[in-house]
Amino acid sequence: MAVARPPRSRRKQMEAIALYPLDWLEERSGLVGAVKYFLFRKVPGDTNWFQTLGSATLTAFLVQAITGVILAMYYTPDPNSAYESIKHITNDVTLGWLVRGMHRWGASVFIILMFFHMARVFLFGAYKYPRELNWIIGVLLLVLGMLEGFTGYLLPWDQTAYWATVVGINLNGTGPIIGPFLSSVLRGGSEIGPDTLARFYSIHMLVLPAAIMGLIGLHLYLVIRLGVTSPPWSKKAAGAPWIEEDEPEQPARKGLVEPTPRGGAAK
Template sequence: MATKDIGPKNPVAKTNDMVVDYVDHRTGMKTGLNWFMNRNIPAETSWFQTLGFTAMALFGLQAITGIILAMYYKPDAATAFESIRVITDDLTWGWLVRGMHKWGASAMIVVVFLHMGRVFFFGAYKYPRELTWVTGSLLLVMTMFMGLTGYLLIWDQKAYWATVVAVNLTASAPVLGPYLADVLRAGPEFGPNTLSRFYAIHMLLIPGGMITFIAIHLFLVSKLGIAEPPWSKRRTMVEREKEEAKRQAARDRLPTGRTRVPVRAPEHPPLRTPAPTSSSTATTPEGGGS
């Protein structure tokens, strides 16, 4: 892809072209980016259709603040609480990062629910976007589980006892409940290993699942295109035209009225009558003469 029309040919531009061509030849990156970035979207989109991206941006914010917190947090029953205290009280900007992670969780829940409401009210989960909704609803459930598992990591009284109740609730579920509770608690009792387990679930298991499902969700959104608002100007026009066509068809189907019934040829040839004056009435069934 040599650039011939702009500026003199210098070695840097040439090298850039070579690098881009090298990568594109082996990965199809140009095609991919073109497919993602230059695809058309309907002319009219609502501001509410930015909530999905906003949820993803907040997920990114949670990832960044979470990684920073993980650099100082110690996932051990004996030191967890103290490390949270150090992050909050001693560390430069520590309170801000922890605060952003905490409020970011709430904000993400709010935005994810609003996003779901938008998709519901736009009827955007209908054909062909059913599976986009399925992956999205699983992301919503995973977001809730992030809130649940992250709450314990603070390792203070409130978090501890709220999580004890949550795990007891899990244990009360029929059939699988007791086993699931044992998995969450890392044993029959709530103890130090429970903290490590929640840490692993919060840091590795659910984020891995969420990244996977966000990727699928995003791929489906790009492939199927974002839904057009059902009341966009173009849709309103299309519906009005359809409505008009339907009315027209209904009018055309009327057996009587403004449309003319075609003149039928008489079934029998006119009787031969000597009187020439009566022949005109026989050939016109409508009898417009009299």
């Protein structure tokens, strides 16, 4: 015998319709659960604005990736037409000046934010056990980020770009043992020319972004696995006995009354 279902309110029906695509996806892939696991997690109660610097760096990287893809649609990595294509992007393409400006200035913002984030991690002592590996990954990200800047600088192929790259490659050449080899690999031959530009372009828009994305994935995995560090001034993290987990703000924390030792009577 069929059992009649109780009538559902209109609001519930609308909710079910709106959530249907998500339920469909979740049932077949578990992706919604995975995103929830990634985004909704407990962090220490005394987490503060300094801990948003990592996310700010991530946002800067994403802006670089998106604007870079758009620029790559119009840029030509050839010494005879590279500069012209840059002029075309700036003067003719709709909002090209904005996308190019965002990419050019965004590069500096990305590097500066990385340094600010690194300083936060250092000053909070967040590089210590068990987060040493994430610090090492961070150092690699910093190096790759700066290499992005170096390889991108040549792409406009104007006088500043050319001579800055000459200086950069020659500096590398003075390094011990692998120096001359490194500068020859970067040049793609004995002189800076078409091969250098093609090489820098490929490294700038394929090799380095792929490596950075992989490392960011690992970096975030470790942040999720190990959790976020409390600030060094955190009384809770220092194990202050009068502050219980999930306890509401106490007068003692605001410095209004003397803390009462656990189990001891108040004076």
